[in-house]
Amino acid sequence: MTLRQEKILKLIVDEYVKSAEPIGSKTLAEILEVSSATIRNDMSELEDLGFIEKTHTSSGRVPSEKGYRYYIETIVKNLDEETNGFIEFEEIFDKDIARDDIIKEAVNLLSEATNCTAISLGPNAYNSKVKKIQLVPISSHQALILVITNFGYVESRQINVSEIIDLEELTKVIDLLNEMLVDTPISKVSEKLHYEIQHSQIKELLKYRETIVDSFIEAFQRFARSRYYLTGSSNMLYQPEFNDIQKLREFLSTIDNNEIFKIVDQDSEGISVKIGSENQITAMSDCTVISSSYNTLDGEKATISLVGPKRMDYRKVIPLMKYIAKHIAKLYEEE
Amino acid sequence: MTLRQEKILKLIVDEYVKSAEPIGSKTLAEILEVSSATIRNDMSELEDLGFIEKTHTSSGRVPSEKGYRYYIETIVKNLDEETNGFIEFEEIFDKDIARDDIIKEAVNLLSEATNCTAISLGPNAYNSKVKKIQLVPISSHQALILVITNFGYVESRQINVSEIIDLEELTKVIDLLNEMLVDTPISKVSEKLHYEIQHSQIKELLKYRETIVDSFIEAFQRFARSRYYLTGSSNMLYQPEFNDIQKLREFLSTIDNNEIFKIVDQDSEGISVKIGSENQITAMSDCTVISSSYNTLDGEKATISLVGPKRMDYRKVIPLMKYIAKHIAKLYEEE
DNA sequence: CTTAGCACTCTACTCTTGACAATGCTAAAA
């Protein structure tokens, strides 16, 4: 690829990102100050190489997935990280609010700034360890079970204290459970609990108290639930590629159906950019998904993702994702 | 309105709900076994009365909002409540899981069964009273603040325990706060806290500990946050009335923009049915919103809503909403 | 290697046309 061809490819991506219309040779001729025929020759070669495509025989050119990939690898990845024009974001990370809320706000702002859909996935507390189990009576016949992990996650479950199971007895149960479960990873709790009920002294105490045990198990299971936060799906409505109601349906149904996990690339190190068919899931074959994972304190991974049309402002979006990922990681380091 | 005219109105609604196409006189002539001309005369009168409309001069008829309203008032409201064909729902309410999760599942099923968007709004814990404030150390330099209300709501906030504020001191603060705030309604906490900091002994202790106080206030404020759960928005994509991408955009943007509170009728007693322009918000002027409120233990109100096209299967949906509302109310009574 | 010129292709928009479904109205029948 000649230098001018690379320039042309870059311009086609830039212009197409702006206008969402195929780019003709005339437009580029003006910018590059050569004749349109010259551009056409180069375009023809770029098309042979697979970097650009026509939408029909006599249309202008549009970047192919290979074209976007080249653009990202050669142009965007080498972009200086001097891009600290993200002032709105700085403010968020300096706020003294709960970490989860900071992440939520960052995701909100991300979707606003990019007009794409932004997703925050996890972390769940699967690898956390039980720190404390506690019983809080809240009325004469009701109590609250609290389970707290070593990283400060809390889950609660309200239970009824009937005459059959009185508070005193319950307290004993809690004491036993604490003894048994403290420092157990959440992922192992269920297993351990079932084992102990079969084999140890607690057996007697819990044998006819299945509801209580179930309540506990439910509380524990909630930690393992994958939590996600998704925002800005309505942004996509205004992207011209979603003028087709069929595509819109496909996209929104996918989002609504808890298929987020298939969309987000949870396994990547650093930034992952999946363009169109590079995505596992066919519903995303017209989209680009940019994911960035970070590690939390408990060895659990969490991910921030951005989903939008392939025609995305990569020069802005990729540095922004890097920036946010870096700051979220810092959020965890600090403590 | 003659008996036959009422029959015609009813048939138009029924047929239109099924087909989403304007109903012509010929169709009804076959069903009612009179000539199409007769039907046309009656239709013309029904149109003069405002119960039905034409989409253009030579089209069939479509129910007007007034028509739907009449249909609901005279036909659906008098429907026997014998409709216990909601077996799938019964199972949910019998499950022994947390109340919030039952409601969530019911809402999920509701949206599935009706192909509409279902919303559960609230309850928040604004009227609950502080039951207990607690400090749980989770590492040498971190602790968890827990705030628990008399109805079993829990909020937590993680804080750093630096050298300056040690654990002992913190414990004292917690003790004081407990003394001060237990039995205070959540809605009054902020006020009381600020007052006490100015006037009582705690002043000295907290003066230079603003971050801690802020953490508390944040934890308390979370109780007051309105929580909602919305599901099935992608169902709407397949309703023919949303084939128009403009309407789809309007609808989905409204949902995405936290305007739920404007959609849901939170003030109604019993079931509220708002058809089209009866809704406050213009984005819903092509939709029907059915809301049903219930009281929680703390005197707070919460609402379940269903949003769909005006062309809704009212005969099925309204009894279903009644059924669900009744069972959720029961969920609160039981305790 | 670049450029001018030209024939060619495809889209997008507009206009027309015909089939069809419903209507309103009138006059006759019940």
Place this chain on the structure above:
DNA sequence: TTTTAGCATTGTCAAGAGTAGAGTGCTAAG
């Protein structure tokens, strides 16, 4: 007085024809 048959009228929808415009590929000359 109510119901019905008959018919002209009105509007939608889909298919087809025609036109303007943007862009391309190719060839031959600079």
